[in-house]
Amino acid sequence: METTTKKNGFATWSREKLLETASRGGKMAHACGRAHKYTSEKAKEAGRLGGLKISANKEWMSKIGKLGGKKSQQLKRELPPVLAPQNVDLNVPELDNV
Secondary structure, three states: OOOOOOOOHHHHOOHHHHHHHHHHHHHHHHHHOOOOOOOHHHHHHHHHHHHHHHHOOHHHHHHHHHHHHHHHHHHHHHOOOOOOOOOOOOOOHHHOOO
8 A cells, every 4th residue: 555645734835935934934023023132142152052061971072082083184194295284393482371
């Protein structure tokens, strides 16, 4: 027995119609004063809290750190000799007193 699904509601709308309707709804919410006002301070706080939340998972942080290190080493091996850093002096006198 073959089942077919019939689109209902918003699923029947084109992408353009969905975007236009969402845009009109957002503009109306702002006009009525009901829209969320996302300031740079709120964005900064949200990012900080998100960072704290994800960094609390030490297993995950370890995993992504190892993956990043492996990718970095892989890219260094793949770089042509002209682009690979050579004789880079990491001792910058201006930064010693920071």
